[in-house]
Amino acid sequence: MTRLIPRVVAGIVLIACSNKFLPAQDKKLLTRIEALEKQVLEQDARIQNLEDMAKIEKLTRAYGYYVDKNLWDQVVDLFADNCSVEIAARGVYLGKRGADRLFRGAFGHGKIGLGPRRLFNHFQLQGIVDVDPGGQTAKGRWRVFAQIATYGQSAVWSEGIYENVYLKDHGIWKFKKMRFWPTYYTPFDEGWAKKNLSNNGPSKEYPPDLPPTDHAGVYPDLNMIPPFHYKNPVTGK
């Protein structure tokens, strides 16, 4: 019996250490774990997509709050190096330098920060964000609702549509392309039925790199629908 014990122990150790004798249950477990690993990766991708959408929404909303206060340096930082920006009928501005020329130049007249007696609210609303397969680019449609005023001089309601393209640059979402089509510019004290201002054209002092890409009109002549980046969610057309 005393000679038997080491042999038995050796046998157990042998079984324990050998994959060849791995119980069937353990093999089943391994397969199970592999299946679970696959499921975890799938959930990871879905969560990544949700996180990307949240970050893009934050980017767009942050942009709006900076625009409100004419913080053009902060605004320009949100754009990718090879961006293109086209606002209303002002023409196309290319690259970050172009974005700076448009925002700080044409909009801010070279100044950063909202001047006294001025109002420049730009609500960013109703965002539809779709991350492209691969997760490196995305598209978004938003509307801006704006209240623009200079105290004692003018007060205007404005509204319009953005179609944006976003780019993930070293893990950070940025604006790759921004296109804005205004719907209306209406003097506060008159309203749509009575008076509407025309679209904003190219700046002479800070000219665009390219002329406007279309002839979209503003109210009352809404001659085109800003193209949707998405298909009808039910018909798929």
Add this chain to the structure above:
Amino acid sequence: MTRQGQLFAAGVILLLGCILWEELSAKPAAAGVEALNAKITELQAKVQMLEDTREIERLQRIYGYYLDKKLWDEIIPLFTNDAQVEIGGRGIYIGRASVGHLFKDVMGGGKEGLEYGTLHNHMQLQGVVDVDPGGKTAKGRWRAFMQVAALKRTALWAEGPYEIEYAKVDGKWMFRKMRWYPTYYVPYDKGWDKLEAQTGGASMATNKQYPPDRPPSGDAKPFPDVFTPPFHYKNPVTGE
């Protein structure tokens, strides 16, 4: 002990060892894997719920952009076959065909698209979306903020909440029930405080050519009347 007896004893001990091994290793491991599986299933359900909420928000906002431009042919397919819609005081339209008449004929005058001089902005804002347990139906509250105009004739602000029921049909979220309650219709140049300004016009009347399937609920009238559209949700803090 005979050699046979020794072998037998060794076999028994080996078997016991194997059983012990199983007890010590495989069973806890199996239990661990099952716990992980349960956790992943739970995680899947949470992700699904977030995705469904996103899809519904997307549907609602897309609806709004179509409505801005009176794209009725895009809007009508967003409703289920058995959809029920009541907008303002126009009455209740039941089934997709009826709902089609409400949008395209009653609200759109039979025409697709915005005509020169018209404005039909319907911003879809402040969505509260709750997916029901099971993930096949959902409810939402949204507000529409509207700028509606016809050049040289009318210009008005309007606002009001929607209460909506959504259904997932063949994997796609659609509108099953939509009710919009007007809070106010205000001519641009008069504002909220002028009594003659309070009018819903055609929005508060039933259409004779394309009558509703059921009369208006009649409970919600715009400012200066006050009505609180029922909330589909409980107070998120008190639960009441």
